[in-house]
Amino acid sequence: MLEIDRLAWQNRWHDRSPMGKFVLYMVLLAIALLTSPRYQCVTLFALMPLTCYVARIGFGRYLRWLSLPLGFLAVSLLSIAVSFAWNSQGMLYSLRLGSLFLGLDQHGLVLANQAMWRSMTALAATYFFVLTTPFTQIVYILKRCHLPRLLIEHTLLCYRFIFIFIDEAVAIRQAQSLRFGYRTLRTGYHSLAMLVGMLMLRVMTRYHEMSVALEVKLYQGEFHL
Secondary structure, eight states, X not given: OOHHHHHHHHSTTTTSOHHHHHHHHHHHHHHHHHSOHHHHHHHHHHHHHHHHHHHTOOHHHHHHHHTTTHHHHHHHHHHHHEEEESSOTTEEEEEEETTEEEEEEHHHHHHHHHHHHHHHHHHXXXXXXXXXXXXXXXXXXXXXXXXXXXXXHHHHHHXXXXXXXXXXXXXXXXXXXXXXXXXSHHHHHHHHHHHHHHHHHHHXXXXXXXXXXXXXXXXXXXXXX
């Protein structure tokens, strides 16, 4: 079981109404996407201790999870804040590159600031929902929202195969590590290539085994949800 999934089953809000948690999540997303950075900042710093308390996790671990997309976010914010122009008028800082100027202007910084708070608040809201709502409750929410049954079944299968994928990858990597497959950089690259190839084969084998098991149980094309 994934750590985030285990926490979703052991949190303090495990027995609360799934629809109530979903409505709260929608409200938090609306705040993250539609309000000003001031309210987004307040919501973010309120969600941080609340999530740690409800999900029973340490603040340090939560901050590590919250920092995972910071690299991607930093590149995105840089692309928003930095602009090209034919002249440096209106730029707070500029660098000449041939006939163009690369620099920062007030409008770009404002947009980058808004995007940063919007992204972090939406991420904190998503963490709060995921850490307090087990997957079975998410399936219940999807059914209550009257989403197509086929979409719900595909979501269930994808969720199941995440665990199969991780289990197989961990097993293969442990076997390679016992044989010193990652002792040097060269052997590490070679072992990683073998891991990818073997992983696809093992996952397809597990899928075939699941298909056979479903046929034995007289599977009629629909899962019981």
